[in-house]
Amino acid sequence: xxxxxxxxxxxxxLALAGWALVFAVRDRAVVLRQLWGAGVVEAAILVxxxxxxxxxxxxxxxxxxxxxxxxxxxxxxVLPLAAVWALAERTRWSSVVLVVAAVTVxxxxxxxxxxxxxx
Amino acid sequence: xxxxGDGVSAARPAPVRPTARSxxxxxxxxxxxxxxxxxxxxxxxxxxxxxxxxxxxxxAYGLSAFAAVVYVVATVALARGSRRLAGAAVAVELVxxxxxxxxSLVDPGAFPQATVWSGFGRGYGYVPLVLPVLxxxxxxxxxxxxxxxxxxxxxxx
Numbered sequence: 001x002x003x004x005x006x007x008x009x010x011x012x013x014l015a016l017a018g019w020a021l022v023f024a025v026r027d028r029a030v031v032l033r034q035l036w037g038a039g040v041v042e043a044a045i046l047v048x049x050x051x052x053x054x055x056x057x058x059x060x061x062x063x064x065x066x067x068x069x070x071x072x073x074x075x076x077x078v079l080p081l082a083a084v085w086a087l088a089e090r091t092r093w094s095s096v097v098l099v100v101a102a103v104t105v106x107x108x109x110x111x112x113x114x115x116x117x118x119x
Numbered sequence: 120x121x122x123x124g125d126g127v128s129a130a131r132p133a134p135v136r137p138t139a140r141s142x143x144x145x146x147x148x149x150x151x152x153x154x155x156x157x158x159x160x161x162x163x164x165x166x167x168x169x170x171x172x173x174x175x176x177x178x179a180y181g182l183s184a185f186a187a188v189v190y191v192v193a194t195v196a197l198a199r200g201s202r203r204l205a206g207a208a209v210a211v212e213l214v215x216x217x218x219x220x221x222x223s224l225v226d227p228g229a230f231p232q233a234t235v236w237s238g239f240g241r242g243y244g245y246v247p248l249v250l251p252v253l254x255x256x257x258x259x260x261x262x263x264x265x266x267x268x269x270x271x272x273x274x275x276x
Contacts, residue, residue, distance in 0.1 A: 066170075067167055070167065077159075078156070081155070082152060088148075089144060093148045093149055096146075097149050100152050
């Protein structure tokens with residue numbers, strides 16, 4: 001895993017969380033632009049998956065492969081699920097759901113980096 | 120919060136709420152989201168542990184699997200508004216985190232590997248300890264009529 005890029009993914013996810021948090025504090029629901037933002041984070045995670053696949057194919061060893069791929073798959077699923085769940089609610093709570101999802105993605109990515117680092 | 124309008128509610132007629140509020144809307148949506156995250160991550164983790172190193176720490180890993188099941192049940196029950204089931208799952212969770220949390224501190228040797236509930240959920244930012252309390256508070260707050268009466272009498276679409 002390329003460390004700088006993983007850090008970028010973490011920062012993107014945290015930025016999305018911060019954006020949604022501002023909306024939650026201002027009592028506003030999630031807007032379409034935030035979903036585009038979530039799409040950007042999602043695309044970055046996808047790149048991460050491809051990078052990891054290429055590195056492993058190239059001979060890199062992951063000490064805990066099941067956990068590693070599990071985290072990757074879960075981190076891919078979190079934002080789409082949260083977006084669907086949030087959109088049914090047109091109140092500030094949809095923004096809070098997005099905060100939770102984005103922070104979860106950031107934590108998962110950070111954990112991925114740690115697992116990769118011990119390889 | 121603001122939809123309750125505690126301070127100004129006297130000015131306008133209070134809405135008639137014959138049935139209990141949904142457990143999955145408003146703040147409940149966030150609760151379900153957090154429960155969902157825990158359900159997925161706990162299940163995935165327990166699955167890996169049971170499949171690979173069950174023999175290393177049967178007690179800890181068995182408890183992890185149990186906790187995962189409880190989180191899944193709580194998530195589904197809260198999302199679907201099955202109050203009784205949700206209440207039971209959340210209560211089991213609270214007892215679990217308190218018992219296992221205390222046990223893991225008194226006798227660390229019993230838990231060579233951490234579970235979600237070890238040290239009162241320390242490894243997860245104490246969220247496992249806070250979550251069931253919030254869950255029970257939320258179930259309490261959204262209930263209107265007697266739990267048994269509202270569930271059977273009014274099936275809100």
